Amino acid sequence: MEAYVPPASDAASVSQDETAARIRELKASLGSDVLLLAHHYQRDAVVALADVVGDSLRLARAAAEATARHIVFCGVRFMAETADILTDPGQAVYLAEASAGCSMADMASVDALEAAWDELAAAGAGKVLPLAYVNSTAALKAFVGRHGGLTCTSSNAAQALSWLLSQGAKAFFFPDEHLGRVAARELGLPLTETAVWDRGKARGGLDARAMAEARVYLWNGFCVVHQMFEPQDAAAWREKEPGIRVIVHPECRLDVIGEADAYGSTETLSRMVDAAPAGSKWAVGTEINLVARLAERNPDKLVVSLSPCQAICANMYRTRPKSVLRVLEAVAAGTPPPPVRVDPAVAGQARLALERMLACA
Numbered sequence: 001m002e003a004y005v006p007p008a009s010d011a012a013s014v015s016q017d018e019t020a021a022r023i024r025e026l027k028a029s030l031g032s033d034v035l036l037l038a039h040h041y042q043r044d045a046v047v048a049l050a051d052v053v054g055d056s057l058r059l060a061r062a063a064a065e066a067t068a069r070h071i072v073f074c075g076v077r078f079m080a081e082t083a084d085i086l087t088d089p090g091q092a093v094y095l096a097e098a099s100a101g102c103s104m105a106d107m108a109s110v111d112a113l114e115a116a117w118d119e120l121a122a123a124g125a126g127k128v129l130p131l132a133y134v135n136s137t138a139a140l141k142a143f144v145g146r147h148g149g150l151t152c153t154s155s156n157a158a159q160a161l162s163w164l165l166s167q168g169a170k171a172f173f174f175p176d177e178h179l180g181r182v183a184a185r186e187l188g189l190p191l192t193e194t195a196v197w198d199r200g201k202a203r204g205g206l207d208a209r210a211m212a213e214a215r216v217y218l219w220n221g222f223c224v225v226h227q228m229f230e231p232q233d234a235a236a237w238r239e240k241e242p243g244i245r246v247i248v249h250p251e252c253r254l255d256v257i258g259e260a261d262a263y264g265s266t267e268t269l270s271r272m273v274d275a276a277p278a279g280s281k282w283a284v285g286t287e288i289n290l291v292a293r294l295a296e297r298n299p300d301k302l303v304v305s306l307s308p309c310q311a312i313c314a315n316m317y318r319t320r321p322k323s324v325l326r327v328l329e330a331v332a333a334g335t336p337p338p339p340v341r342v343d344p345a346v347a348g349q350a351r352l353a354l355e356r357m358l359a360c361a
Contacts, residue, residue: 129170193214195216274298
């Protein structure tokens, strides 16, 4: 393959159409050496250029199965970390926009989890196994791996929780309180057997009785986007559009899910709308970029955002086609940017938790 010589003009100075054309040219030149992964919450212009588009579970599988030497991830940092953990040492994962983080992942540090773990042990909680939502740092996934637990996505949280409880243990679910509560409810656990662990208080703010009765401890983290949806949003749409179906992501609060007709991962929500008959109506409670894309590809249906507010993930929105172009130009020139690299000691433990997740999916 001939070496690609990037144009003299800087990526920031070209139009969106020119950027897209240059990205396609670079992908054709690099061939199977490069793979572009994008999350559903990315803007349309990025999704249109991706090789694989999906939720966290689908993208984790795509990374694990990839043979490309260069994987460009259009998402947030924890996703790129997961891809690096699941790929071989000879492969490199680049986060298209290095500043794209996740506020939910930042709500649970490994130091805080270690302290909470010690407090549970000191309080005589008994056998506890950790369950980390994939929206967490590599360090937290490693914590889970070395303590015998596993990670999960919104697609398989209930299955993962069921597996933990079947080990004769209690579960400590983090960092998303709402997904953990939904998973527990799916398994038929009463709310009295779940307890919110307040990360800002000693012993999670739990008294001895709550500590003893709980089978699932829920770290009080959340997604800032899905926190925006309210129960009254469903009532408002049903009044405005009789017959509309309300579907939401399980990162929403339980009172919102209680007002919905169904809930599920981004993949599940997408399939429900795409497979629905013409003329059906849908109010979708998840990030606006996906909702808008569903509306565009289903013009024979009414597809709207459940929230009257702009439910957008600011971190996902950081990535633009020009972010991708900068990475691809550098790769093609033989001077790739620094890849996302998880320390091998951390990666080994985290991989155990991720492999258990994939086996549970």
